[in-house]
Amino acid sequence: MELVLHEVDLPLRHPFGTVHATVAVQQSLIVELRDGEHRGFGEAAGFTFFGLSLAEVREPLERARRVIEADRIDDPADFWDRMSKLLGNSFSLCALDQAAHDLWGKRLGEPVWRLWGLTADRLPTSDYSIGIDTVERMIAKMEEFSGWPIYKIKLGTPDDIEVVRALRRHSDAVFRVDANTGWTADQAIRNAAQLGPLGVEFIEQPLPVGRWEDQRRVHRESELPVIADESCLTEDDVERCAGAFHGVNIKLTKCGGLTPARRMIAKARECGLTVMAGCMVESTVGISAIAQLLPLLDHVDLDGALLLDRDVARGVRVELGQPVLPRENGTGVTWLGDGTPR
Template identity: 60%
Template structure:
């Protein structure tokens, strides 16, 4: 098996701001796994909020693991994941990129999409939201109108004008709103905002409080009129059980979890514990988004608009048509590089 690593730079349509920082150019890592004439693709999405996991650190981790990765093929992606975890487990972003490539390669070798190999169906899939990053109110309205007609918008908040932003955006659409404060609120703020935001058509809050403020979240869970989903508080498999009884649901990020293999285990555990399940994306190309799409039949909600937020993609794959996932007639994760 041959491992190839390539840096990719993804320009954004607009500067993308959340409570944790601003991005204008996304620097990710493309992972290619070639074996017996087939090639699978995965993507490691760097994050300004996760300084340990840059494209450079992912490359270094994967290069260190190259002898283990290239030691032989695999019969299932789980087999490769288990083989490399001892040397890649401390860099889940790199592990995720490799795992995505393994699933894409596996499906192409088997001659079927990954979702079909898992025994899933594409009926009644959840719709994706489109994310509006923090900006002036006027620019946030403009960003929403640029993608008019989407059924759901995720609104990034964490400003002094959070209620004013939602009030103004509501004037311009009848779509569902989801609010992501990215840890910027307190428990009291969350409880104070919730009644009016519910009246303004907000479906749920995502990670309003700091990730370790479990006491604050218990207070919110006891009184909040809106459901609350964990994001920063639920990063790994071990975090799922901690969220039960404190959050209404979890938002799984493949990069933080370490790929599709652990994400499926997290989904199963969440179901056992009565938690709703969402999968979210980073700012990434259609390579990473297509991997997320394989999980759609297992989800209640999804945020997979990363490739819509960039102005130039590097691949064809699963795409969004006003929130609806459109799957290509391609095996694996459905990825075809545009320059291949």
């Protein structure tokens, strides 16, 4: 098996803003595993938000290169267990785990979701995200993707309710809001009471991480469900979210890939939590990996590649919120290039 790494810059259609930062170009690392005629791909994106550089995500893979290339992927979960002892961050592990699943499925001639024993007859609808901007630009971004059944609106500004009211005048779609840790408990409870009548389905991560007592109060008093994102990074976080959130949003890059994500979903079900999977701003490589989880999810955010001006792969598509699974096996990725292989 051969390990090939591709460094890519992913320019966005429009700058994408959250309460934390605004991004115009997303840097990403694509992991490719070659095994004869088969090639598997995985992605690590969004690492700069967590204070990591591309070099810091790449270095553990380079350090473990000989071990990776000498291994054999008979079961991606077993491979993940071996690699998790060698790699120092979840982003490197996520990209490698995605590539391992893609390669595994391509070698066996089946999509990953089917190899897991799942069916794809009923898949959740994806939202489309509207980043923080002027109200006029947020309306323009929404109208650029008009007809979408669900929009996720990034909030955390002094004028959040007015922003949602303005957007509501231009769409009758379902709204979800993501405060990205930008509110206090009092704001969350007060805002929920005003957002419900505006057609908002739920609120994602209203409070800063670690405010568990406040978050439990929001869970009790909020008129809308609250979903954990930044508060649910890894498997150990899921059980802690029970009683503080109504559901969890699982990000592959944060937890380390598909292997731990499946365990997190199972644990969330045991805890009575709804399950969402979300994405970073990333290419179709990462989006196609997330999509393998679709039959297990209540909600999904698969719009990361739609935010790009230029993609580096084909695979899972999202058309007016509906995921379209490709005929290709594995995670369904076909590499288009535009990276710097090493």
